[in-house]
Amino acid sequence: MNIKSLLLGSAAALVAVTGARAADAVVVAEPEPVEYVKVCDAYGAGFYYIPGTETCLKVSGYVRFDVKAGTDPYTGIDYGTFKVRSRASLRFDARSETELGTLRSYAEARIQFTDGENATSLPNAFIELGGFRVGVTDSQFVSWTGYVGDIIHDDVISYGPFETNQINYTFTGGNGFSALIGVEQGTGDFVIDDYMPHIVAGAKFEQGWGSVSAVGGYDAVTEEWAGKVRLDVKATDAISLFVLGGYKSEDSYYGNWFGDWAVWGGGSFKASETATINAQAAYEDDGTIAAALNVAYELVPGFTITPEIAYTAFSGERGDDDAFGGIVRFQRNF
Template sequence: MNIKSLLLGSAAALVAVTGARAADAVVVAEPEPVEYVKVCDAYGAGFYYIPGTETCLKVSGYVRFDVKAGDDAYDGIGFDGYNVRSRASLRFDARSETELGTLRSYAEARLQFTNAVDEQSLPNAFIELGGFRVGVTDSQFASWTDYTTDIISDDVVSYGPFETNQINYTFTGGNGFSALIGVEQGAGDFVIDDYTPHFVAGAKFAQGWGGVSAVAGYDSVSEEWAGKVRLDVKAGDAVSLFVMGGYKSDGDEANFYGSWNGDYAVWGGGSFTVTEKATVNAQVGYEDAGKIAAALNVVYEVVPGFKIQPELNYTKFNDDFVPEDAFGGIVRFQRNF
C-alpha cells in the first residue's frame, strides 16, 4: 500500500506541476508585417518613400580621385611633383508635396584629402518651397547661366563666385521662360559688412534648340556690378555649343560677381558625343587683361557609374610675374552612385 500511495502521489504532483508550467508558458507574439521601401517616381529615378511618411528621399554622391601634373593653369607656377586629391561627396535630396507646392531640402557634404591635408566643406544646404530658396549653394551668378561645360579647370578665366548664403525666388513659366531675383551674403573679401546684401537677378528662355540666359549682380561691398549673357545651341543629339560674355563696371578691380580681370571676358566651347561611352569637351576663355585659357578632355564611361576623364590645359598669361605660357594636365577617376 505504501508503494501504491507513493506512486499515486507522485503522479498527482507531476500533473499539478505540469499544469502550473502550462499556465505560465511564454506566448510568442506574431511577427509584424515588414514595411518594404516603396519607390517614389514623382521626382525622377533614385527616390523612395521614407517609411511611414509621404516624403521622398534620394541618397547619392560620388568618390573622386584627381592627379595633376605640369604647370598650374591658374597661375602658371609649375607643380613640385604631382598634385593629388581624393574626395568623397554625399548628397541628400528630400521632397514632398504641400498646399504651397513642392517642399525640398537638399544637403551635400564633402570630405577630401588634398596633398596630405584633410579638408571638409558644406557646399550645399538649402530649403526650397514654391520657388523660394534659402540656404547655402553656388551663387546664382554662376549657376543661373549653367556654369560653362564639362571641363575640370573650367574657371581659369573666372565666370563668377561659388558657395554663398542666399535667399532667392525663381519664377518658372510654362513656355520655357524663367526669372530669378535674390540676395546673397558674399564670401571672402566680399562678405557684406552692414545691412545691405548683394543683389542678383536673371532671366532665361529655353527650348529644344537650346536657349538664351542672362544674369546681373550688384556687389554692395565694392558698390560695383557685373553681368553675363549666354547662348546655347544644340546641333542634333551629338553636339552642343555655347558662347558667353561678361562685363563689369570697374575693370581695374574685382567685385563679388565680376571676378575676371579687365572690363570684359568671353567663354565658348562645346560637347561632342563620339560614342555611347565617350564624349569630347572643349572650351576657350579670354579676358580683357590678356589671359587666354584653353582646355580639352574626353569623358569615357568604363562601366555604368564609373568614368575616366583625362584633360589637357593651356594658359597664355599677360603678366610680368608669371611664365608666358603654362601647359598642364589632369586625370580624373570618378564613381557616381
C-alpha cells in the same frame, strides 16, 4: 511515514500543475508587419519613400581621384611633382508635396584628402518651397547661366563666385521662360558688413534648340555691378555649343575676372555611347587666354575616366608666362 506522505503529495501536485500547463495553448506573438521601401517615381530615378512618410529621398554622390602634373594653369607655377587629391561627396535630396508646392531639402557634404592634408566642406545645404530657396549653394550669378562646359579647368578665367548663403525666388512660366531675384551674403573680403545684401537677378528662355540666359549682380560692399549673357545651342543630337560674355563696372564679388570684360566658349561632342569630347576656350580683357580639352570615357556604367590637358597664356596683371598642365580624373558616381 509523514515524510513519505509529504514527498508523495508534493510529487502529485507537481504532476498536476505540469499537466495543466501542457494542456494550455501556446500563445505566439503576432509578427510586426514589415513595411518595405517603395519606389517614388514622381521626382525621377533614385527616389524612394521614407517608410511611414510621404517624403521621397534620394541618396547619391561620387568618389573621385585626381592626378595632376605639369604647370598649374591657374598660377603658372610648375607643380614639380604629381599633385593628388581624393574626394568623397555624399548628397541627400528629400522632397514632398504640400499645398504650397514642392518642399525640398538638399545637402551635400564633401571630404577630401589633398597632397597629404584632409579638408571638409559643405557646398550645399538649402531648403526650397515652391520657387523660394534659402541656404548655402553656388551663387546664382554662376549657376543661373550655367557652368562653362564640362571642363575640369573651367574657371581659369573666373566667371563668378561659388558657395554663399542666399535667399532667392525663381518664377517658372509655362512657355520656357523663367526669372530669378535673390540676395546673397558673399564670402571672404566680400561678406556684407551691414544690412544691405548683394543682389542677383536673372532671366532665361529655354526651347528645344537651346536657351538664352542673362544674369546681373550688384556687390553691396564695393557698390559695383557685373552681368553675363549666354547662348546655348543644340546643333545636333551629338553636338552642343555655348558662348558666354561678361562685363563689369569694376572689380567686385561678381566681376572677378581681369579687365572689364571676358568671354567663354566651347562645346561637347558625343563621339559614342561611352565617350564625350569636351572643349573650351576663354579670353579676358586683360589679355589672358585659357583653353582646355578632355575626353570623358565611361569605362563601365557609373565609372568615368577623364584625361584633360589645359593651356594658359598669361598677360596683364597675371604676368607673361605660359602654363601647360594635365589631369586624369577617375570618378565613380552613385
